[in-house]
C-alpha cells in the first residue's frame with residue numbers, strides 16, 4: 449500500500465475501533481508502518497500487527513512509543529518444524545525478541561501486549577506444550593492458536609490440523625496438554641482451535657471488520673481479496689474450487705465510509721445480520737419461557753433453526769475453514 453492510498457484510508461479512521469496493519473507478507477518490512485500506526489493511534493484506534501518476528505529488535509524503538517497495542521508473533525512449531533515451515537527462521541531468536549519486547553513494554557509501562565500466534569498443523573501439534581513453555585520463559589504475554597485457514601494449495605489441506613469437521617487424531621490431547629502447561633508456567637492460553645460447525649458469523653466477522661487491500665479494494669476479509677490475478681483457488685478435501693474475489697469497491701474517488709454503506713456490502717453481510725438477530729430473538733424468547741415447558745422451547749428453537757437454514761453463509765465462503773469455525 450502506498451502513502452497516497454493510506455491517506456484516503458486515514459481520512460475515515462474515525463469509523464474504526466481497531467486497525468490491524470497486516471496483509472499478505474511481513475508488515476515490519478513496510479517503510480511507513482511506524483507513521484501509519486501513529487496516525488491510527490492519533491485517530492483514537494487501537495493498533496495491532498502480526499509479524500514473523502525477524503525484525504522485532506529493529507522495530508522495538510517505535511513499537512515502544514505507545515502507538516501499537518498488540519504485536520502477535522507467528523510461530524509454527526518447535527525449532528525444527530518452525531525452521532522448516534518458516535524458511536530457516538530461528539524459533540529461539542524469535543521468542544527471545546518477542547519476550548524482550550514484552551519485558552521492555554512492562555518496564556516502561558507502555559500498554560503493549562506481545563502474543564505468540566501458533567500456526568497449528570497436524571505435524572506440529574505435538575510441539576505445542578514445549579513451545580508454550582518456551583514462550584512463557586521468554587516472557588511473552590499470551591499464547592493463542594490459529595489454523596491453516598486459507599487453503600490455497602493442496603498442501604494446506606494435507607497439513608491442516610483438522611479434516612472436514614473434526615480435529616485430526618491426537619490433536620485434542622496435545623491442545624489439552626498445552627493448556628495444562630500454560631496454567632503451570634503462568635501464561636495466558638487461548639485455544640481457538642475447536643471448530644467443526646457453522647458459527648453464527650465467522651471469526652473475521654464481516655459485520656464488524658473490513659479488509660483494505662494494497663490496491664485500494666475494500667472487502668469482507670483477507671481471504672476474499674487475495675493478491676492474485678483472477679479467481680482465488682480454495683482447496684478442501686473435495687478438491688479445488690475457484691472463488692471470485694469479493695470487493696465492495698475501490699478507494700479511488702469513493703471513500704471508505706461510502707463503500708461500507710454500499711448496496712454491495714449491505715447485501716453481502718445481510719445473512720449474518722439475520723443469523724445474529726435470530727439467535728438474539730431465540731435467547732430473548734427462551735429466558736422468560738424457561739419455566740413454561742419444553743414445547744415452547746422446541747418452537748423457539750425451530751424458528752431459530754429455520755432462520756439459520758434460510759440464511760447460510762454467502763456463496764464465496766463455501767469451503768472456507770472459517771465458515772466451519774476453524
Ligand code: SF4
Nearest residue numbers: 650669765768770771
Ligand atoms: S467465512 Fe471465510 S471467506 Fe467468508 S467472510 Fe469469513 S473468512 Fe471470509
